[in-house]
Amino acid sequence: MDYRLCGRFNTLRAFYPDELDKSPSIKFHNNGKIKNYCPIEDSGNQECKTDLDKIKAVFLWLFEQNIISRISNLSEDQPKVFITYIIIWLNYILRLKNVNDFKNISEIYEANIKNNTDYINHDTCAKDCNIILKEKTEYTDFKELIEKNECLMNISINDISKFYDAFKILCNMYIDYNGNSSNCEKCSENAIQFVKKYNDLNKDSGITEDSPYYQALSTLSTDYNNLKDKCNDISPFPSIETIKIHVKGSEQKIEQTPAPNSEATAQSPSIGNKLFIVLSIFAAIPFFLGIAYKYSLFGFRKRTQKHHLRENLKK
Structure with missing residues (x-):
């Protein structure tokens, strides 16, 4: 100017x-x-x-x-x-x-x-x-x-x-x-x-x-x-x-997502694996609780039978 x-x-x-x-x-x-x-x-x-x-x-x-x-x-x-x-x-x-x-x-x-x-x-x-x-x-x-x-x-x-x-x-x-x-x-x-x-x-x-x-x-x-x-x-x-x-x-930054690189690719399965493990644990809990319950019930019956057997021998 x-x-x-x-x-x-x-x-x-x-x-x-x-x-x-x-x-x-x-x-x-x-x-x-x-x-x-x-x-x-x-x-x-x-x-x-x-x-x-x-x-x-x-x-x-x-x-x-x-x-x-x-x-x-x-x-x-x-x-x-x-x-x-x-x-x-x-x-x-x-x-x-x-x-x-x-x-x-x-x-x-x-x-x-x-x-x-x-x-x-x-x-x-x-x-x-x-x-x-x-x-x-x-x-x-x-x-x-x-x-x-x-x-x-x-x-x-x-x-x-x-x-x-x-x-x-x-x-x-x-x-x-x-x-x-x-x-x-x-x-x-x-x-x-x-x-x-x-x-x-x-x-x-x-x-x-x-x-x-x-x-x-x-x-x-x-x-x-x-x-x-x-x-x-x-x-x-x-x-x-x-x-x-x-x-x-x-x-706008989210829309312009960069192409996947090796680091990003490596992280994705890792997160997926962790999630799978956590879900697997939660899914397995009822199964193991069921086994534990059956085992404890079986053990309880065995102990009851032994107790009755000892009582009969005393007589």
Whole structure:
């Protein structure tokens, strides 16, 4: 994250607000660069008539402004970080504007963005932008940059949109900081608000290391800690908790029973044998008691007969 990226989002809110009760201070089509991404009408003019048209145009504008036109100066990690934030905004605004035609970003991408030549064929770089992207990252073109982030593309719109508030607060911190450590004190209040939002997000019980939720949370925490490190000697920010990765429950572990091994196989007959022995003992008890009873009865009769014999001899 940097203040330039956040500045673009601030500019965006002037002509396409992120709150329903706010009116734009600039007409949407007065931004010529965004208008260039609107559909071409029969008259030959480009115009975004629906919210979906506007959202698609803004997505492409954000992508061009923050990634394509800056690719020569971005670090290796920044393109992926920036696309994460653009997708967070996209999820949030789709939910805000109640666009229910799509379940996730992958669907809107396939239907409206994938084959758009405005970001596939571009001439904003001194040399081919795709070559520069390939030199900096493992991606061969900007289309692949989006599609390779499949983790974020397939998340439910309702799930990822909750990250937008934390992202917006963090962006305000970067704008206040403006690349100058003397501005750190301006960020302190927003830092407290960000930590609260972040810790609330971190309480989600569904965080796993390979989830889009984890990817978004990790991106936010990294950018917060980067700014925190720059301001520590001037205006220390509160620390954030480490991401709580939740291990699957015991029920799921039981379902994923490992293949039998020699130790497990050896233990099973042992338990069975012990059980057989115990049951055999209980089954044998009545049998032996019966024998003992018969033997004692036989002995009792023998003793009685001997007693009568001695009595007769005395007579």
